[in-house]
Each structure stands twice: as C-alpha cells, then as structure tokens.
Amino acid sequence: xxxxxxxxxxxxxxxxxxxxxxxxxxxxxxxxxxxxxxxxxxxxxxxxxxxxxxxxxxxxxxxxxxxxxxxxxxxxxxxxxxxxxxxxxxxxxxxxxxxxxxxxxxxxxxxxxxxxxxxxxxxxxxxxxxxxxxxxxxxxxxxxxxxxxxxxxxxxxxxxxxxxxxxxxxxxxxxxxxxxxxxxxxxxxxxxxxxxxxxxxxxxxxxxxxxxxxxxxxxxxxxxxxxxxxxxxxxxxxxxxx
Numbered sequence: 001x002x003x004x005x006x007x008x009x010x011x012x013x014x015x016x017x018x019x020x021x022x023x024x025x026x027x028x029x030x031x032x033x034x035x036x037x038x039x040x041x042x043x044x045x046x047x048x049x050x051x052x053x054x055x056x057x058x059x060x061x062x063x064x065x066x067x068x069x070x071x072x073x074x075x076x077x078x079x080x081x082x083x084x085x086x087x088x089x090x091x092x093x094x095x096x097x098x099x100x101x102x103x104x105x106x107x108x109x110x111x112x113x114x115x116x117x118x119x120x121x122x123x124x125x126x127x128x129x130x131x132x133x134x135x136x137x138x139x140x141x142x143x144x145x146x147x148x149x150x151x152x153x154x155x156x157x158x159x160x161x162x163x164x165x166x167x168x169x170x171x172x173x174x175x176x177x178x179x180x181x182x183x184x185x186x187x188x189x190x191x192x193x194x195x196x197x198x199x200x201x202x203x204x205x206x207x208x209x210x211x212x213x214x215x216x217x218x219x220x221x222x223x224x225x226x227x228x229x230x231x232x233x234x235x236x237x238x239x240x241x242x
Contacts, residue, residue, distance in 0.1 A: 048078030161206030
C-alpha cells in the first residue's frame, strides 16, 4: 500500500505508526519515565515521551542515519536530533553545506527546514545509557527499511557512527544487495559504492559530546562528509539528466 503512495504521504503513514509504537517494553518504560521525571534544566518543558519520528524533505537525495533519540533531546522535543548538543553539531554542518535552512534546532516549531535531506535513526526511542538491545534494533528496523523504500531519489546515505553504518549494511545484506558487511570498513570519511543502483554510503563519527568535546570529531570533519555527499549528489544528478 505504501509503495503506491507518493513519498510525502508514505512517510506520513510511517511517522504515525512510529509515534504509536509500543513494541519494546523496556524502551517504552524508559522514555516515559524520563518524560515524567525530567531533567532539572527542563522541568518546565512538556516532554514528548514517545517514539521520535524522522524529519526532512520527502524528495531528498540524502539520507542521514543516527543511532537513537537522546533522553533529554529528541525524547523531550519530539524531533530527531533536536534540543541537544549532537543536534547542534549536526544541523550546523547541514546548514553550512546547504541541506538545512538554519544552523540550530531547538524545537519542532523553530522553523527549521531540510533541503534535499532526510534525517532518521536506527532506533526511535531513547534507550537507557544510550544503548539499545539487539531485539530493539530488530523491532525498529522495518521503519527504516520502509523509509528507504519511500524515498525514491536517494543518491547518498550518511551513517553517523558505526552502529548506524552496520544497521544500513544489514538491510542491504538481507536484501541480497551485498554479500558481507565485513567488506565495507567503517572509518570517518570513508565512502563506499555498495552495489549497482544503491546510494553512495558515507561514514562519519557520531556527533556525540564524547566525540566532539574530545576532538575526535571536529566541525570541519563533519562538514567535509556532507560536502562529499553534496558533490556526489550533484554529479549523479548531472549524469542522469544528460
């Protein structure tokens, strides 16, 4: 049914299903506990406390895959990578490379728009200690697969972190597009042509505070990954239009 819809409508269907999802008892209990107890800095905020939907342009050529919402970021604001330091780092890079309308994301009503990009995650609920369990990844994976299928113009995928990188490769492997995930090495800035007809896969360190505050990932390093994605998209678009 989703395949017969346009991209925007198909993604809206997936979004509604994500928001209503209660497949994982541990994640459901945790996200709701965090939303009730809150962090002191946000005690006046109304927490979202539900699975966090993806966000972006239905006609996107770029897909960005993260790990999971932050307990006091996406789980508070209700939008992926919104309201935390990781999101600040990510959206500034997207803004500086022409994929976002503004360099920060603080709420669902802040006016941010993505241009030619769609941002999602391997898991849609904030997990305890930021570590989803294997079965939680499995429960959430169909949403990511359906989003990939609903985005007809994808030419590049940026995986933020090894977990997102492996999640995407796992989908390709199970679909028979690649033989083994081990054939593709995770390293920041690595670019992989996985299979004919598949988007270019670009790897990046995750913009977590652990990585950005230690200098493992700098603003320039992340910006360079999205510049590489931009160059590839333009090249592919020019090739297919001539």
